[in-house]
Amino acid sequence: MNLIMNESTRWNLNSLYPEQMELTLSTELDELEVTLDQLLQSMRQLSPNSNAIQSEELSLLSQLIRRIEKADSYYYCLSAETPRHSIITSLHSRVSKLKAGIRSLWSDLGRKLALMEDEPFADWSSLPAIRPFRSDLSTLRKKSQPFPSDLEDFATNLVGDGLKSLEHMYIQLRDKLKIDIEDGMNETKISFGEAHRMALSDPDPDRRKQVFQSLTQSLEQESDLFASVLNQITGFRLALCHAHERRDVLDESLELNGLSRITLDTMWETIDSLLPKLTHFLQLKASEYGQEKISWHQLKTPSHVSTQIPFSDAMERIIQTSNQLDPAIGDFMHKAVMHEWIDAVPHKNKPLGGFCAPFIHDGESRISLNYDGSVESGRILAHELGHAWHYRQLEDPTSLILLEDRFSMTIAETSSIFFQLTFIDDMILHSKDKEEKKLLLSWKIQDSLTYVMGIRAAYLFETRLYEKRSTGPLSASQLEELFIEAQKEAYRDHLSQYQPFEWIKAIQFYRPYVSFYNYPYTFGYLFSLGLLAIAKKDGKQFAQKFSHFLSETGKKSVEELALQHFHIDLSHPDFWHQSIQRIVKDIEEYIHLSTK
Template identity: 25%
Template sequence: MAMESLPEWTLNDAYIDIESDKFQCEIKKILEIIGMLKIATSQGSLQSSLENLFQIYEEGFDKVSSLLAFCRCQSSIDVNDQRVSGVHIRLQELLSSMEQLMKPAFNSLVLLSDDDIRWQSSSLRHWKCVAQQKKEHWSSSLSEQQQEALSLVANNNFYILNTHYAHINKLLNLDVVNNSGDVRKVNLSACLGILKGSPDETLRKSVFEGMNDFYSQHSALYADVLNQLAGFRLAQFELTGCDYITPTLQQNRISQAALNTMFSCLEQRVKEIRKSVSLRASYLGVKKLKVYDLSAPAPLQTVKHISYEETIAQLCYALGQLSPEIPDFIQMMLNNKWLEASIKNNKAGGAFYTRFNELKQPRVFTTYLGSSAHQIQQAHELGHAWHYWIMRELPSIETEFPMTLAEISSTFNEAVFRDYLLHQSKGRDVTGAVLWQEIKSVANFLLHIPVRYDFEMQFMSRRKERSLSESEINHLMDNAWYKWFGDSTEGTDRYLWASKMHFYKTDQYIYNYPYTVGYLISQGLLVEREKLGDKFFKHYRALLMDTGRLSVDDLVKKHLGYDICSPTFWNQCIDRAMSHVFAFEEHFKNCQR
């Protein structure tokens, strides 16, 4: 079979390369902006109006954030590009310098009364919600000297920990075998792709066991990095007398009561939710699902490679039912070469969306392998990109939506696409395959993500006292796994804490639970779509436009009319998710007749 032509993105219409004249010119401009801020804030007093200062800062922020995103893009295309990490750290330092220089300006902003006429200025009005957040921020009690010291330590010792993690991952290079007995070498990116979408059980098992052997041999290195990451954060929190949950709640703009209520609803219904795993085991004729089969594609029909062209056509048709605006956007992404889906040896694993604020350009990074799981991945990342695209003309600070709200558009795209496939399906096997995808999502968002959340919370609790050994970390992961999956799986994914890069991010903290928040809200939106019909899209678009301004609590209250500190909303969303599980159960019964 001829190799499929897959879209490759271009970076030439952005900054070309980190050594290009265009990229280096942008760094010089950032240095000039820092110089302007130094003069304007010299001698501890503001020598410029707040309006002017924030205009300067926004220009610098857009440039630095864009160059940081560009570094991520370049390193993802070639993980062996040794140049990027140093430039990335340098940009983090420049961003930190700007933020330090702006502290007096932010302090002045926080002191403005709500009726101050300056809030009516086009340069400041969008900073009002930021000022309120800074008033309440967990770090607000730190002195200027403490903040400067922590920033220095972070620049020199903290941000680089994510790079250390990436370097360890490069050591993973496994010999794996497929069901034909063929042996080949695979890196981490290929391993993750196989576990996510390969129909070959022998290959999935070989990859999973090989990865576990690797992590067992190198677990001390991963434990060192994880302990250092948590240790730095806990030291920060201790200086302010802050607990370790408040910073992530503020970062994700959700209340403690709302998060507790969501997890309480899930825990009360966990036995019901585990059906999303046990039903698949029963279909396969086993008592428990093997851990490496949790993301396996449906064994319900003849597995075929789904061409990228077919995937895009289906996505455009499905999402076009919401509005023609979305398929037009997808086509623009392809025409502009802003979408990467090619298969290359040196590419990073996983998938992501990012954007260049200065240029108003989104980018989507994936590796497309032709499975239904990879179709869903395209829907997910394009949901993120479209969310930014409709907000791109807003000031960048109003497009900095938190993870909890960022995951709404992506998971809603997934849900709409699966719903389309289900209604378009012809024949028992196709229907079962689509429902298989649905209940995989239920297990991932309502069991797997809670495992990660519980693990991280328990790890932080114990890390307050001392560093943990790799065996102690394994024990925490086992406990979290059994709490949520019970005996529905054969064993646990013990080294999930080492393989999941989310635990090693330096820009996000307790990264995982926002996926569950976003997924459940997207299920609630499906209910709204059924209620509103043709009026839904306008309603949905307005909700997304508010994601940079409102908290999760306020957004759901304003646009959906629910108090998310009450179980009613979350249970309605869980009901919608579980409807797929019940549909699969009924389908399974019919297959046995």
């Protein structure tokens, strides 16, 4: 298989909306708005008679959702590529209103379905023309809220407009930050994104430290503004949680992720039970620095992994490891790069890390990242391609629910992290140089600890944030103290200094539709470690099981799917124990390489 590119690639967005994109997209949105308005009017005129809801209207709703999702993903890509494009603001506003309209339509439909008795609903939904939509109709019926229509619409608009506006306020505040750094004999100002990257990945350790300190000082100076935004977001979410009579904000997140509290608690408790074996690595790293304890910044910026991997080599490795699972997966990865789905050229306007935007009903995705030749950028590339493979399994022409409202992050992060782990393990396996292998292994272990400790801290912080916010707003100093205490608990107080102002740096806390944007990563990492062991045992049969598992995202709980496809009981500590033991084995291998 020949890859023709030697350098990082650029994506092709024109193929999504060809020929005079602005005019084509404007016409598309005009049509979507008219169609949605007609559906809303039709739905509100319906009686609770089951025969009044026609299969043609359900098909039209499904088609409408697919087209709205495409426009939404396109907006996300366009805003990352050219944030000042003339149509960005209009596109965002119109797509947001369309999605709010879809949710309003669900409210009407759900209430009418809830008025139907069980037997008539069962008979009607079993009709050949209605049966393809039965699962989603049952979901809408079950989730129907006992609110008056106007109150439900108010709640929908609150989420759609209020929280989204607050997220934009956060982004604007963050993007206006200018961090002072020394550039030779002069001082210069750089953006938040540039400072964050330099503080963690600049090859010069002194420069990393200097930028890290400058970034911390800038965030501290503006912390009151960010605290105000975060307080408003958490206040809104608590109000909605109370209105929907939920136990707490975590309930909605668990429901969307198809996970029970029992399984989540079991995962955290098992990590806690094995923390002494994991913190042993922190002690090792501290001794290498000649210190009693290592700082968070030292842990996140270990001895620089000098290994460089050109974009073409990284893609070759990802394709080869995918072929070992299933040639169909390797072909898909090859298609992603050859059909110009990937924008890997570094650019300062790009979001931190990377992202994968789905165009599910075109059978495509678009991936954005700053590929700089480092092992970390190779990891991100493999991670985002894992998301693309997941999206490829999800096409459902009968879905009546927006992907973001049925999308399980627990499964999404399992797919992406599974492919990143195969990439990393392959690099370690084929490394010929002992010192390079040791550095790569250290880097992998540090990444593992981020998933089981760093993300645990974010989860603990968010849990306690909602508890304390229920009695009133928190000051910036209180938020900072809350996060530092969460980090101390997650790392068992084995660090000398912790990550300052993470509650500002992480956009996840400001997302409008997703709370607890953290534990799914820990779940996905540990679940992927377990699946890698199964893949080695099952060989070629594993790929088919994995694809079926991914394709059923949102249709069953992740616990049901794990049991059905892999015979794994996620509510039992044994599985989590075995996964964490694989991290322990990496630590033991690191010790072995260090003492050779």
